[in-house]
Amino acid sequence: MADAATAPMSPEEKHRMRELLSTMHKLSKELPASKRIVRQTAYEVAGQRLVSWKSNEYLYKRDPCPLPTRARGLFTGGPEGDETIVARGYDKFFNIGEVARTKWDWIETHTRGPYELSVKEDGYLILAAGIDEGRTLLVTSKHAVNVPQSEAALAWAQRHLAQVGRSAEELAGFLHENSATAVFELCDDEFEESILEYPDRTRGLYLHGIIRNSVDQAMWPSAEVTRVAERFGFHATQYFTFDSAAEGRTFADQVRRDHALDGRAIEGFVVRCQTAADERPFMFKIKFDSYMLFHEWRDMTNYVVANKSFRTRYALTEQYAAWVREQLKANPEAFDQFKENKGIIAARKRFIEYYLAHDNGCAEEVYEPTKVALRVLLMPVATIGCGKTTVALALSALFGVGHVQSDGAMAKKKPNGTFHGAVLRALENHTFVFADRTNYMAEVRQSLTADIHDKLPGCRIVALYWPHDRASEDTLLAAAAAHSDPCGEEYRGVVRSQLRRFEPLDLESISDGLVDEVIELDPLADAATNLQAAVDGLCALFPGALQPPSPADVARALETALQQKPTLHMNVGGQS
Structure with a gap:
């Protein structure tokens, strides 16, 4: 020891x-x-x-x-x-x-063995x-x-x-x-x-x-x-030891393909090793898609029973959701025990039996599930004057990101519904869409994310977050004023009001629970710094969909964005 x-x-x-x-x-x-x-x-x-x-x-x-x-x-x-x-x-x-430090190439380069893979119960x-x-x-x-x-x-x-x-x-x-x-x-x-x-x-x-x-x-x-x-x-807890990360990865992949370890299904593995540079303990986990699919079904069942929005990562979940709805019609009490975390396993077994027998079901889709087509909502969480629209315009120039501004989408009646509808229409034609609104109040974020997940359950939601925890109100106000030309007292008053009413992002809250990922930006940084942070974050999160652009491409996209002078609308439904 x-x-x-x-x-x-x-x-x-x-x-x-x-x-x-x-x-x-x-x-x-x-x-x-x-x-x-x-x-x-x-x-x-x-x-x-x-x-x-x-x-x-x-x-x-x-x-x-x-x-x-x-x-x-x-x-x-x-x-x-x-x-x-x-x-x-x-x-x-x-x-x-x-995260970047749990990508296989980083692990194989920056960690050292022995690699202990313990079963994730x-x-x-x-x-x-x-x-x-x-x-x-x-x-x-x-x-x-x-x-x-x-x-x-x-x-x-x-x-x-x-x-x-x-x-x-x-x-x-x-x-x-x-x-x-x-x-x-x-x-x-x-x-x-x-x-x-x-x-x-x-x-x-x-x-x-x-x-x-x-x-x-x-x-x-x-x-x-x-x-x-x-x-x-x-x-x-059962564990296995390997000299190299590659050996551990091969073993985990084989267990995943076998759908079981020693005859029983498992969630995956927790891996212990050391960092190569300073030999500090380093841990990561390998979770199997089949387990994550079943986890999604459990959570989604509770949402369907409660008639709430849910998120979908896997194509088969939509069929499971339809089956749950049919079960509820035939027997409204069928899932009463779910709220007490009972009947989860039995319901899954019944659906798989039904799916394999009636829907030309393929067992491979259960154990090697297909993920839904990628759709990503980029939701800023900020106050006015942080440069969010500049980032949106630059991302549009770089990656073809759809850009929906609250100003252009709003109607006098039901402004939220009009904005949400415009975002959903943009997601029909774009993999990534930037919902250009401050979203500084939790209630507004909840309304947007719930509506998107209700209409497009497979959509990933990434918060581009300009947090306020590292600067004073006066400092943030000065930074916002520096981004606006001209900057009058009315503008300052709106900024100060938003700063004081700003509700921080909290992924464990009901309001922000549908947010999948967070990319932090800096309300005190310049546009180039925040754009690069957004680009790096998105390319790391979606490496199959976005390729890192060259510094020259980023610079040109920023110049294009800065040349477009958006008109400031300071009071659109309370969320400019």
Whole structure:
């Protein structure tokens, strides 16, 4: 076992921990609330006050990441100023191709082995640690304590421990002694179904990893994690080791083609390795399309039952949706249990049986599903004066992006519907369409994204986001004024009003939940910088559809955009 993961906490580690938590407290109290990138929630456990820390999901993708820690799931305890980390999850990691650092060519060039591929079990992420000097076992979900998932996990922990003659206190003492957090997946169809099926003997807690309760991510080797699982009676997570990334990729591809590993379907793999430059731990995941298709069906069923918009990535989902609607007509109570996460697996099996028997169904479409034709809505989230129209015009010149301005599309009656209709018509003829409106209010974003997904469920939505968390109102106002000629008091008043009413993007909220990706731009940067950031972001997200242009092409597109002087309309439905 690596000494760094199990040695007593050093004075330097304790100092770094205090510095981190001081920064977290400062960021969580930032005013106004729209500038907060860190939030905290307090819990009372065994007479102790614990704090759970959470950040907006899209921030993990920002490069460089602005968060003081990338730990996803972080709990601290003790008085402010002398707190310690009592439980932490893995640093946020991404699926293959999801970010630049999880593309295969980057991985093969910038990481080194050994590559440990552990099975990605399909359940709830659970953290366990020892508090109260190791006398009490803390069991949490990803971010919360005393919720149904953590309570079910605690009950399972007690069952596992009892089977090998151990107690919760013994596990708590072990984790406290080693300053460590155990990371589990809770897989229990009787509690709540997820996507994949877990028969009786396979239900329970799968020990996936053990992490040191420190600022830096220090993980125990998988072999030692397996020994701990056996010692305390938990399910061990199966893993495989390869010397090269290419070998690991070949193995994962074979499992995907086989549609099973040792006779059972799996979600994919979590891969552990090291960065080649500094040998720091590096993780990524390989999720199979068949699993993601089934996941889409589960989510979509809930939306159809509730008569809400849903997103579609796979062509077969439309047929599944039609089948669900027919089932609801014949038996309105057919999916009543879905809201309790019951009946998910049975419904999927019924549809696949129906599809293969009645619709000239092809099994390959279930296990190697075809994705829908690419359509992408580019939705700015900004305030006026940031240069969004310049970016839109330049992207149009570079890539043929459709450009719909709210000014030109609006009608006096039902302006939102008119604008949305114009965007949908543009998506009929363009792969990418820029919906040129500030969309600075969450309600307006929700209306647009829901309408687009309702009419075009397969459309990807990318937010081009000019955030306000790194500058003051006066600084942002000055930057907006610099972009306008002439700039009068009426203009300044409109800008100031929008700045004060600006609602930050939050992908975990209902309003922004349909946004797929975020490209961050800078309200204080010049047009050339923001255009290049947008181009780089889009080419990275859609490498098959967009080829990176030359610097000369980008410069010409920007010049073309700047020569077009759009007329400023400052009050179009409240969203210029």
